[in-house]
Amino acid sequence: MARPADPNARAALVAAAREEFVRKGLKGARIEDITAACGLSKGAFYLHFASKEALFGELVEAFKAATERLRSERLEVMERFFAEHGPLEARDVTGCTERYERFVALQAEGDVRTLELMWAYRDVVAVLMSGSRGTEFESLAWWLVEQEVERVGEDFNRLQRTHACRPDVPAEVFGSLIVGTHVLLAQRMSRMERKPDLEAWARSLHLLIREGSLPKKKSSRRPTRARASSRTRSTSRSQP
Amino acid sequence: MARPADPNARAALVAAAREEFVRKGLKGARIEDITAACGLSKGAFYLHFASKEALFGELVEAFKAATERLRSERLEVMERFFAEHGPLEARDVTGCTERYERFVALQAEGDVRTLELMWAYRDVVAVLMSGSRGTEFESLAWWLVEQEVERVGEDFNRLQRTHACRPDVPAEVFGSLIVGTHVLLAQRMSRMERKPDLEAWARSLHLLIREGSLPKKKSSRRPTRARASSRTRSTSRSQP
DNA sequence: GCAATTACTGACTCGCGATTCAGAAACCCC
DNA sequence: GGGGTTTCTGAATCGCGAGTCAGTAATTGC
Structure with missing residues (x-):
């Protein structure tokens, strides 16, 4: 039977592929495993993508x-x-x-x-x-x-x-x-x-x-910020 | 002809393999390429190693x-x-x-x-x-x-x-x-x-x-070290 | 109901590269 | 200079997984 599949097969394939890719790498992920995870057969993959690399x-x-x-x-x-x-x-x-x-x-x-x-x-x-x-x-x-x-x-x-x-x-x-x-x-x-x-x-x-990375001038304590713990936002970036 | 090869074929294979591995990864490196780089044939590899993975x-x-x-x-x-x-x-x-x-x-x-x-x-x-x-x-x-x-x-x-x-x-x-x-x-x-x-x-x-990562006490300048440029050895590590 | 369409199936083909193995080829020692 | 040993060759085999394609099933339009 064909029909009773996910109506949005393409999206499902993408999701399954992402998981397989993380698990096995691009080469290691097998198309059959990806399609199987969506309850599809290998061939179905090629209805949506030209190849694994294309996806x-x-x-x-x-x-x-x-x-x-x-x-x-x-x-x-x-x-x-x-x-x-x-x-x-x-x-x-x-x-x-x-x-x-x-x-x-x-x-x-x-x-x-x-x-x-x-x-x-x-x-x-x-x-x-x-x-x-x-x-x-x-x-x-x-x-x-x-x-x-x-x-x-x-x-x-x-x-x-x-x-x-x-x-x-x-x-x-x-x-x-x-x-x-x-x-x-x-x-x-x-x-x-x-x-x-x-x-x-x-x-x-x-x-x-x-x-x-502060310049080592008087090594002054900036009057400032950062006790950094509970406040949701306080810090800065890399360069300063 | 077999003989006129590197007398230390094993070591040569290891060296060539290291290069190929860096270039192509473990899976991507082909045994033929490794042996060819040493002027050997594919089969010779297996006289020295059980497999690519073994090497x-x-x-x-x-x-x-x-x-x-x-x-x-x-x-x-x-x-x-x-x-x-x-x-x-x-x-x-x-x-x-x-x-x-x-x-x-x-x-x-x-x-x-x-x-x-x-x-x-x-x-x-x-x-x-x-x-x-x-x-x-x-x-x-x-x-x-x-x-x-x-x-x-x-x-x-x-x-x-x-x-x-x-x-x-x-x-x-x-x-x-x-x-x-x-x-x-x-x-x-x-x-x-x-x-x-x-x-x-x-x-x-x-x-x-x-x-x-210094404790933020009086932000004292340590009397000390580090102008760090020409001296060959001066610094420290991570934790301090 | 039936022809066209869509969405899928899975056996098959194909190429690639690892691994095997039946011989050479070089060397060694007597 | 021949038997034995070591080292290597390369055609043949094998397994694996991508990609193909003829066929099948649900669905839709009329």
């Missing part, structure tokens, strides 16, 4: 588009900030001025959005990172990583140039730190049932990273 | 053994340190006492050794991380990662308990930060021709991370 390709396109949108938005936000407020100086940081607060808040918001994106596509990320060897998607993961390392590194560089950031650390090490952590967290997410408290993660990362 | 298994075993040796040595070093010097207090850190210096140096040395290990096995690490999906080695990578996250997290915890470390960051986030960075760096290494300055990397990471 994954759709997911990847969506992820790539979302990633690029977020990336350019974050770039634009930074541009606008510096256009409006001028460059951050060391005294902004040590004195914790209004604009510095603003800056930190912007970075914080951006980072949470990045983590949200990771969560939404955690399965795709996991497959791209470690389950796409030998496929057309193999290089994409590292391309995206490099791009992100660069973006973070450039933000960092900009602050270094105006002495708003310690000068004795190469930007690419800083970038690897941020991105490496995000990648590892995404891997963890792909094995989680429920969405973790991403804001808390971002907050913790910021506390660790930002304060470590 | 990789040997590499993995060596890596695992080295990793576990280093891990237990680092654990032991910490045990001994705390047995000899007692726990670190907040004032050790803010005052930058002798024992704190010692502690930092120990962690620094350990971290460099970890990076050295990564370098020596950078190909194996890269394959384990993203080229072993669907093989018997699939889970090993994350097992090792988890183990390392735990070790780092416990060191961090110990310092938190004695207030020698900020209390407002979960140890597992801290662990992910360190290990995620190491993993990303290992991936980069696997695509490098020459060995990078690992001590410089470790140094940079420490500067970023350690100072960010």
